[in-house]
Amino acid sequence: MTVVDGLIVVDKPGGMTSHDVVARVRRLAKTRRVGHGGTLDPMATGVLIIGVNRATRLLTYVIGATKSYRATIRLGQSTLTDDAEGEVTATADASGVTDAAIAAGLAAQTGEIDQVPSAVSAIKVNGQRAYKRVREGEAVELTARRVTVSTLDVLAIRRGGHVEVDVDVTCSSGTYIRAIARDLGAGLGVGGHLTALRRTAVGGYTLAEAATLEQLEERAPDVVTLDLAGAARRAFPGRDATAEEAVTLSHGGPLSPAGIAGPYAVYGPAGDLLAIVSERGGRARAEIVLAPA
16 A cells, blocks of 8 residues: 655755755655755755655654765865855865865864855845845855754865865754865865765665665655654654543643653554654643644
């Protein structure tokens, strides 16, 4: 039987927007109720979480999850967009930059940092996307945001016509890998931009389980890989509800607390996902109800 509510871990190809992937999945799954859990730029590839039908309500939690990436930074060139899709705005000889200086520059961007997002981003400035203002010729200055970069490790440094640095990054939601490339180059005095980006994980969802769009095409319309309960078990602590508690919760009523910190999933007697709840005021109250009343 085709599963119609759940998540899909997609390996997004380059050259497509996240919205393009959503539009493709809508056609394959034969439903309009499809969304994604965290934008990837067209240049980027890798893990994109897609929610179908009721599972779109879980995406708010996916968006805030920790992300991991493999990226390539080119030193000696700055671009308008801080990545390879923008025009080159400045060049410099980076051949004298040492491996130790590169490692130190990346170490300075590790931990809790205040990062200025790329000016060519989807952040709104006075109601208009920053990238639209930049492309119309306006100078845009965005406010720094506190983000956490848990790991920022050098995988390889290649020296030829350019200095290319491959890195492995794990970071909080809202971190711009393009900004890491820009700031590394700026700190070294030679400029820098991102030439490749592949997202390897979103929370507990990894490339190992990701399906390509071609693979989804082959099994359409049965494209959902994690049903609601399976998706919740991967992302949240959980508790089981009695039949009486299931009725209460499905109507939006509170349950007695279980002493579980943070949002957690509640499952019915049959193992189906009823709701995501959090405990406050001495009761377990639903943040979202997923069981039909």
